[in-house]
Amino acid sequence: MSPVFSHGDLRLYLLNLLDEGPRHGYDIMQALSDRTGGTYTPSAGTVYPRLAKLEEEGLVTKSVDGRKTVYEITEAGRAEVAARQGDLEGIEAGLTDSVRLIADEVRGSVREAMKSLRADLAAASRTERAEARVTTESDDARARSREQLHRADALVSEFRARVRSDLRGYVARGGELAASLVDDLERTLDDAARTLTRTLQR
Structure with missing residues (x-):
């Protein structure tokens, strides 16, 4: 089966998830699985390095809440999400097609x-x-x-x-x-x- 996310799409989709509200790492992975109808279940080794890169770029911040690390989008991150709404719509359409094909x-x-x-x-x-x-x-x-x-x-x-x-x-x-x-x-x-x-x- 071809990859659910093309190159660069996962980065943008992570920003989109955080634009909905702050999330900890496990919540992000669960959300990705839920949004793709279970066709994509990312590993921590896939998600956390991309979150770290987004933090380096100033698009995401993180804070510690007990034993959980919570990620939150910055204003720069929101601006990128807003500027790439067309790309996000294409990603959503691709996810829908992927779930339909599997079924x-x-x-x-x-x-x-x-x-x-x-x-x-x-x-x-x-x-x-x-x-x-x-x-x-x-x-x-x-x-x-x-x-x-x-x-x-x-x-x-x-x-x-x-x-x-x-x-x-x-x-x-x-x-x-x-x-x-x-x-x-x-x-x-x-x-x-x-x-x-x-x-x-x-």
Whole structure:
């Protein structure tokens, strides 16, 4: 995935956050994660050197409040933010596009996995019916059904593990799992279950 912030954009965005009010370091990092929908979770090694540079440039001051260091924008910093409103609007638009692309990728991955699962289950059901028709041995038919049942169980387990891995990996990388995406997943799984039920009742 391409960087969320282009060269120089993070510096300006930090100033913009401080223009909203004084913040301590952790609050700044949390705000960056929140504003990017979880697509960007900066480290202290990324944020603090840039804050120190802004302080050197006279755009930010810092003070100690207990165990926290609080950063506050200066008048020179406010002037730069005001002068670069057009750049900030472009950054905000880019962040919106980035969050939308991530969400679309996750939805697409879930839909493709569900299509594959439905196709595998339908094929397994057709195979089971075809084999049942060519034999009059009920014991053999039950044995084949048990074999296909094990196969179906394995397919469902594999799908579950793959989707869980994708979703957990996305969240672990700092992604925000939208409720709408989980709702889509729930509806798709319900559709797959109903399709399977109808197929088995034929």
